[in-house]
Amino acid sequence: MNSMVLVYMLWAIFGLFLKNHAYKREMFYRRNEHHQNMLPENADVNLIGFSNASLAECSKHCLLGGANCLGVFHNKETQSCKLLYDNLVEGLVFQTRTDWNFFSVNPCQIGWTYYKENCYYLNQTGTTWESARSQCLTSSSHLAEIESIEENSWILGTLAPAQCFDSWVECVFWIGGNDLDNEGSFVWSSDNTALDFDNWSPVEPNSYTDYDDCIVVIYPGGAWADFGCTAKVPFLCKKAQSSL
Incomplete structure (x- = not known):
């Protein structure tokens, strides 16, 4: 088998693995009641963002971030998201932003x-x-x-x-x-x-x-x-x- 074909096949399998695990992980993600219609100020600076991304796709990105990814701010209307990492938690100040919600495995407020x-x-x-x-x-x-x-x-x-x-x-x-x-x-x-x-x-x-x-x-x-x-x-x- 051509080595390039093998590489593409392995990448395809890896992609399916990530997609499957992202959807599984999303099942454990719940809307965090503490942060509905809220987003940290200067979110573009403090958070890692993605556009044209469903909640499942954002969950995949969070999965790739490992345990340091605490959850996902997602906007259903614009299909965009921002990932929160543990090194960005200190000093967050929230503002009201319609249609933005936070999804996490941890049901506590951010930082707890x-x-x-x-x-x-x-x-x-x-x-x-x-x-x-x-x-x-x-x-x-x-x-x-x-x-x-x-x-x-x-x-x-x-x-x-x-x-x-x-x-x-x-x-x-x-x-x-x-x-x-x-x-x-x-x-x-x-x-x-x-x-x-x-x-x-x-x-x-x-x-x-x-x-x-x-x-x-x-x-x-x-x-x-x-x-x-x-x-x-x-x-x-x-x-x-x-x-x-």
Whole structure:
């Protein structure tokens, strides 16, 4: 068989493979309810666009982008789309744009990560525990309440502080546990209920100072420690996907 013919045949098979997988992946894409009739400002600069493209074709392009492609903004009327990649998420500002909708596997709003009916957001900006609690409330969430070793392990494997290898302090993040009201009796900040699950380090909680009243998760092992609440470290917000 002529080598050029073989190359064309292989490309044709590869094309059919991509098309088939794009359509399969599209079945898992759903219109994200958080971003209907919306498009980021300066979308032509921040997103990778295609014209004369159906949602299925845009899904194919997203498939080629791998896991870094978070989803597709698609305009059914103009048959055009813009692909969102994870390195473009920070600082997005949305504007109303009729007929543009966002399709994604992840049902959470852009920037949040889905796991077992909940959405999570790790804010990399260091702040105090009280400030972190307030910022989570502003986004209709609360400081994360970790309820099982499986959830703790998922967080470790999925959401890691960006500066973890630059500073030990930045290798921890706030969650909602605290004993601010009653020393030694840790509760969750959202409703003051006692912890049903914990993952304390062997030497924790130790109340090393009088201000060690707030819980952090430590990388890379995922153990918990009581920490001075005025320290400025990253924090993890969590909210139920059904409440969005």
